[in-house]
Amino acid sequence: MRIVINGAGIAGPALAYWLLESGHEVLLVEESPRLRSGGYVIDFWGVGYDIAEKMGLLPRVIELGYQVQEVRFVDRDSRRRGGFSTGVFDRMTNGRFTSLQRSDLAATIYRALDGRAETIFGDSVAGIRDAGDSVQLDFDHAAPRQADLVIGADGLHSRVRQLAFGPEARFETALGYYVAAFEIEGYRPRDELVYVSHGIPGRQISRFSMRDERTLFLFIFRDRYLAGEAPSNERERKSVLADVFADVGWECPRILAAMENSGGVYFDRVSQIRMDRWSLGRTALVGDAAACVSLLAGEGTGLAIAEAYVLAGELARCGGDHVAAFARYQDRLMPFLQRKQDSAAGFASSFAPGSSIGIAFRNQVTRLLRIPLVADFFIGRDLRDDIVLPDFQF
């Protein structure tokens, strides 16, 4: 089949990889003029880690990854108030856990395509007409094309979803936070392999020291701190962060001053996408476009890779019957994704606690995570993927 995939992030190239393995012809369309670089750091483990191993990507993923040693919560004077050694993650995942930049993971998957998928950068699917036996696609720039299937792998704010299923508001559940991230070169202090966070009620800032003198900063804050519309450009994003974090203390004045010279501030609502179907005719969704779990799950990339693997696997098993394959893909994964979404939403209040008591409780609990029974109770359920994926033959 000729299959067009909109979005070359995590899910798109992973799906392209498995579709190529089964002999399909793939066109990837990515709105960014080139593969995105930089950006935030993700934790990577679970079913997606297993699939990455099947794809032969683990050596590179581990090379690019950071084996974080500690998560540390500090007060405004940088004194340790809570946190835990990440040995707890290693123990629960049998050492199959790493952290790396999302863009490094995306590039690693894309490279595995080895030039076998045509890719159009700087463009997007802009129109979908399902003709029953094929689908006619318009693009923002490229000439129209005909395909057998079109897949939306274009993330949380998916355009394919909007074109085929309706407006985002119908599927989005906002979890009550905004998130922002950017990186700076040469920031001091550095704490190698330690994820350092400081929070006051409703607002939290974290920093992580990366290679090449870079430091990643992650801001989380409750949506009540943002009056009015979300910022629409870089200048507005910086101005919102400077306002919201002005009185947070700790290293904030230094970080906010350094932010002025940084490029590429990521800023978005923390949301999930919940749908009751992931396909319609010859169109299907994968990754965040279908079932964004949000950063609170800490597993969106792994899940996107797993979804891509199952979608391609079911298409291979159903021998070209895309209706049956889409149904099996959804039946196999939707309940699992819904459980992941529920547990991430349940975790929302402890992510950037809204009160001093909440922060003190979070700090206390995280100190106790070194006790295996406590760790099992608080994070074991979320870390384990209660699903076994088939061993598809491509």
Ligand SMILES: Cc1cc2nc3c(=O)[nH]c(=O)nc-3n(C[C@H](O)[C@H](O)[C@H](O)COP(=O)(O)OP(=O)(O)OC[C@H]3O[C@@H](n4cnc5c(N)ncnc54)[C@H](O)[C@@H]3O)c2cc1C
């Ligand atoms: C701050 C933050 C922290 C996170 N932490 C973690 C973590 O620790 N662990 C984890 O596993 N996950 C984490 N996630 C979630 C993870 O990043 C996503 O779940 C994952 O990237 C989803 O992959 P995807 O391919 O579906 O979407 P994306 O990675 O968002 O890729 C979508 C791609 O589509 C492109 N695109 C968008 N619109 C169009 C269009 N109209 N036309 C063409 N292309 C388009 C985009 O440019 C992008 O390349 C985090 C997310 C955030 C925001």
